[in-house]
Amino acid sequence: MIDARFLIGRRPCLRTLSLVIGLTIVGGSAVFAARSASTLPVLAACTRFEGELFEDIDFQPLRDTPKLNTANVLDEWSESYHGTVGKVIEEDLGELVSEDSPLRSPSRSPRCTASNYAGFLAPRSELKSLAKKLPSWKDSTNLSRLNQLDMGTVLLEYLRMYECALVERLNLLPAYILRQEAYRQWVLFGLPIPKVIIEIPILGSMDEDERIRIRKELVTARASLLKTLTFVSGYNRLQPIDMELTCVQRASLDIRNGMALAADAASCLPRIWNAKEVLRDFENE
Amino acid sequence: MMKRLLSSAGIALALLPAAAAAKPLYETIRGTVQWEYDSPQDTVKTFLAKAFVANPSLSSDDIAASNVATSFRSSACSSRKLDDESCEQLRKEVRAAVLREERVRALGRDLQLIAGGYEMSIGDHPSRILSIFPKFQSIIRVWQSSNDWLSTPIVERRMRAGPAFTDLAKSELKKLQKHLDQLNDNDPNQPERLTAATWRYQFGLFGLVNREGTCDPAMEKGDGTELQYQRARWCTIEEDLQKIFEKVRGSLTFDPPLGFGEIVLLPPWRSNQGIVLWMFASKNPFEEDIGLEWELPMEPVLPSLDCSESAPAEGNTVCVRNGILGGTYPPPPPEPPSVGTLGAELCSLPFSAEGYLCRPLDAQRCPENESSSSSSSSSSLSEEKKNAISLTNCNSQNMAEGFRVAHTESGPDACMIGGWRTDPPFIDKKSVDDTTKRDPKISAPFDCGNCAVDIYCNGAGRPDQNCPEDYAVTYPRDENGVIPICLPAGGEAAIATYLLLHELIHAQQWCEGASTYSNLKDCCATEKPAYLAQCNAIAEDGNFAGTDITIEHCANILVNFSCERFGGFCTKGTPANSTEREKWLQELQKETKKIFEASKQNIAGLPTKCEDAMNSMDARVRSIINSLPHACSPACKARYENTIGNNACYVAQCVEISLENQRIIPGRMTFTTNDEAFPWDAKTAADPFIGDALMVPPLPETSFPAYRPAQLAADLDLALCQQNGQPLLFPPSRCDFNTNKQLGLATESYFELGVGLTDQVAQRAESTLGLRTLGQAVGRRIGARLLADYLAHTGKAFRELIGDANLLTGRFGKIKFPKEMCPRFNGS
Structure with missing residues (x-):
C-alpha cells in the first residue's frame, strides 16, 4: 500500500515529464525479436530482453511474491547479488570449524589423483551453481573447464551482469517504476487502470531515491568486489601449493607405510641369502 | 523517505570496519567501501573541525555539508556573512582537504589489503587460512x-x-x-x-x-x-x-x-x-x-x-x-x-x-650475484647489483669440502652416525649400567652388535686411558670389543654433553671397523661428522643465537682445529708458505675462541661436569648409544619411530649386513665370507642384469631470484613516457605534458593555443590511468613469476624423490627371492 503521507505537499517536478515520456515508450515499445545464442557477440549483451539465454540470471523485474506489497526491486537485486558473492567467497575461504577457532576446513578435499588442474581444483558447489546461471559460462564446454581458480573471473562476470541490470534500469527508470507499480497494484488490488498515474509525484520521489541508490551501488559494488578479489587472490596464489602439499602429506604417509612393510620384509634378508648355496638349492616346483 | 534515510544510516553504522562482531570477508570489505563512499567520514570530519584554520572555526556539521554547495552555504557561510564567491572558495578548500585526508586513508587500506592477502598464506600460526x-x-x-x-x-x-x-x-x-x-x-x-x-x-x-x-x-x-x-x-x-x-x-x-x-x-x-x-x-x-x-x-x-x-x-x-x-x-620507528x-x-x-x-x-655452489666472496668488477654486474635488492645471503665457503659417503672396508656404512633407534642395548640380555668409572661388567660387545662403549670420568679408568682437562678421548676398541670413552671430570671449558656426543660418533666409527687416522684427508673425513653433530647440538640449544656462527661454520672451524696438525686445513688445503699458515692459524684461533665462548653460555642448562652428564644422560646421547648394535641381525629386535628415513635406515642396514655376511658370488662357501673359492673369483665382473640403477636426484641449489623493485619502477615510468611519445623524464609526471608539442602547431588564436595546452593533460589522463591500473596486474604477474621460478626449481627435486620412492616401494613388492643361486656373469 502506498503511504498516503507521500501524497501531501509534493510538487510535480521535471521527473513527471520524463514519466510521461516513459509512458510513451512503454506504450509504444515493440517486441524485441529473439536472437539465437550463436548470433550474440563474444561479450554477451546484458540486456534481459535478448532471448532465453538470460532467463536464469538474477535481477528480474518485480514478481508476484508473498511480500509483494513491500517488495523493492533494488533491495532484492542487491541482496541477491551480494548474498551470492558472499557465499562464493566464504566457500572459497572454507568453513570455520567452530566459532571460537580460526581454523577452517575446506569444503572439499583435494582430488589428488586428478590428471590436470581442472580436476584437481574442481569448482565448489556455490561457484558452480553461479557459473551455471551466467550465459558466458553455462555452455557445457566452458563449464567442464571451470576450476576453483576461476572464481574471480566468474564473479567479475556476475558483477557485469549486475551492473548492466542497474544501468539498464537507470536509463529507463521512470518506465520501469511505472510498470512495476502498475503490476503491483494490479496484483494486489486488481486495478484495471493503474492508480499510480494519479500518484505521479510519488513516482518522482521514488525515481529520485532510486537514482541515488543505483549510483551508489554502481560505485560500491565494483569497488567491493575488486578489493575482495585483491585480498583473496593474494592467498589464492598459494592455494595450489597448499593443496599439493596436502596430497604430498598423504603420499608421504603411504610411502612410509610401504617402507615399513619393506623394512619388515628386509629383516629376513640375512637369512634368505643362506639359501643361496650350491648344497642347498631348492628344486624348481 | 525518513525511514529510508534512517535505515541507510543504520546500515552504514552497522557496517563500519572492525565493528563489534566479526563479519564474513566480503561483507566487511563492502561495509568499508560503503563507509568510505559516505564522504566525509566521521574521523576526517572531527579532525578537520579541529585542524582546518578558519575564523571562526568550522564545526563537524560544516565539514559534512561541504559536499553540497547549498547545504554549506546555509551551514557555514550564513553565520560568517560571506558572499557567494568567498563561500564557494571556502567550500572548495574544505572539500579539497576532506578528499586529501580520505585519499590517504583509503590508500592505506588498499595497501593493507594487498599485503594482507599475500601474507595470509605465509604465516607461522596454524590460524592462517592456508597453513x-x-x-x-x-x-x-x-x-x-x-x-x-x-x-x-x-x-x-x-x-x-x-x-x-x-x-x-x-x-x-x-x-x-x-x-x-x-x-x-x-x-x-x-x-x-x-x-x-x-x-x-x-x-x-x-x-x-x-x-x-x-x-x-x-x-x-x-x-x-x-x-x-x-x-x-x-x-x-x-x-x-x-x-x-x-x-x-x-x-x-x-x-x-x-x-x-x-x-x-x-x-x-x-x-x-x-x-x-x-x-x-x-x-x-x-x-x-x-x-x-x-x-x-x-x-x-x-x-x-x-x-x-x-x-x-x-x-x-x-x-x-x-x-x-x-x-x-x-621520528622513525626503532630498528629491530x-x-x-x-x-x-x-x-x-x-x-x-x-x-x-x-x-x-649455505650452499655448495652459490649463484654468482649472491656469492659472499664475489669480487667481480664488471660494469654489467655492478649495474645489475645497483638495481637489485638481494634478499638472500649465500655462503659457499662453509661448504668447500663437500660430503663423503661414509664407508668401511666392506662397503657403504648406512646411517652410520646412529641416533635413530630408541631401544636400549643389552649385554647377555641384561641391561647395561654404565657408571662414571670403568665398569668391569662391560666386557663384551652389546648383544647383536660389534662393540660396546664404556664411558667414564677422567681418572676413573686405566692409567694409560686418561684424558686432558678440556678434551674427551675415545680409545680404540679393545680385545673384548669395548670402546672406552674418557670424559674430563669437570670445568668450565667444555660442556660434557657436547663432548660426549662428539666422542660417541667416533665410537660408532670405531665400532664399524674404522681406525685412527694418520693423514689430513682421513682426519677431515673422521672428525667432520663428529663436529657436525656437536655443533648441531650446540646450535639447537640456542647458544649460537645472537652470533654469526652457523653450524657448518662451527664444524669447519673445529675440524680445522683438530686436523691442522697434519699440515693443512680441511677447508682450505695446504698453506703455500709459513706466513700464510700463521695467518690461517690466527684466524682459526679467533674463530675457535668465539665458538667455545658461545657454547659456554649453556643456555639449555646442560650438565658441565662428567658425573652429572652421565647420571642424567641427554636423550640425544642415549639415542646414539642405542644405535650401536646392528639393526638387522637375526633374532635381534630394533625399535624406532616409524618414519620413511628410519625405515630406509633399517632396510639399508639389512642389505648391508647381508652383503657383508653372506656370499654374493655364486660358489661354495669358503672359510670366510667372500673369500675366493676359485682363483678367478676376484676377477668376476658385476652382473649388470641384476637390479636396476636408481638415480637419486641431486640436492637442488638454493637459488632465489634477484628482486629489483627500483628497476621495475623505472620500467613502468619508461612505459608511461613512451606511451606519451616522450623519453624517460624525471619525475615521470613531466611526461604528461609537453609544451613544445602544442607550441609547434600554429593555431589561429591564442585562445586555441591555451585550450590545446590545457587539454594535453586530459588527453593523456586516460592512458595514464590505464597504465596505472595495468601496473598492479603486471606487478602481480612479476611476483608470481618469481615465486613460480623458485618453486619449479626446488620442487622438481622433491617431486623426483617422491617418484623414485614410489617406484622403489612398488618394486619391493615385486621382488621374488630366487630358490637357486644366480648364475655367474661371464662378461658377455
Missing part, C-alpha cells in the same frame, strides 16, 4: 630419520601439537574478550585502538617486553603523534595475555618430555571480533611466546588524527587543538635487533626464523 609451513613440518617429520638432526647444517625445528586452551583458561579468555571489547566500545566509530592493539602484539608479548621493557599505563594514551598507536601499549591486555600463558603453560604435560629445540603449537583461539590468540610453548623459555593477530588482516593502523586523549611529550608540536597536524615527519637474534620480531617466530630473511643460506 603451508606446518604442513612442511609434518611432511619433514614423516620423511626424516631420527638422526637427521645430527648431520643437517641447520637447526631443526621440531614441532609438537598441544591441546586447545579454550578449556584450560576459560575465565582468563573471557576477561581478555571483555577488555578487547572495551577498546572498541570507547569509540565505535574509531576502532583504531583495537586495531592497533592487535597489531602491536602480532610478534608476541614476551619478545616485545624484551625489546621495550615492561608496560607503563601512560603508554595507553599515545604520545600525540601520527604513529602514536603503533608505539602504544595496553597494560590490561598484556596482563591478560600473561595470565593466560601462565595458566595454560602450567597445565601442559608432555610425554615424552620436551626436548630442546622442540616447539609446541597450540590450536589458536578466536574472539568474536575476529582476533586470534596464538601461543607457542617450548623447553627453552626464550622460544615461548603468546600474542594476538587479526584473522583477516584488512584494517591497518592508519596515521592517527586525534590527540584529545593522548599524552603528548614535551616539545610535541604536531598536537594542536586536539588534532594531529601532518607535514612533519615523526639484528636479524637472527632471539626476539627480533619476525625472526623470533619458529617458521619464519628458518626463512631466507632471517638466516644466511
